[in-house]
Amino acid sequence: MKYNVGDVLVLKKPHACGSHQWEVLRIGAEVRIKCVNCGRELMIFKPELALKIKKVENSAHIK
């Protein structure tokens, strides 16, 4: 699944706070994502993240 910085990923499993939505902050070998609800950031390996993504919501921002 393709995504870019600024997109919101909907993951299969909810975060501890109950939100499924994570904003993509940085993409490398690991991807830095931020929970949209509580603001918690985490780094996750790309292949691992790929398994968790249910849906990609493109950012509404025009760059």
Ligand SMILES: [Zn+2]
């Ligand atoms: Zn959260």
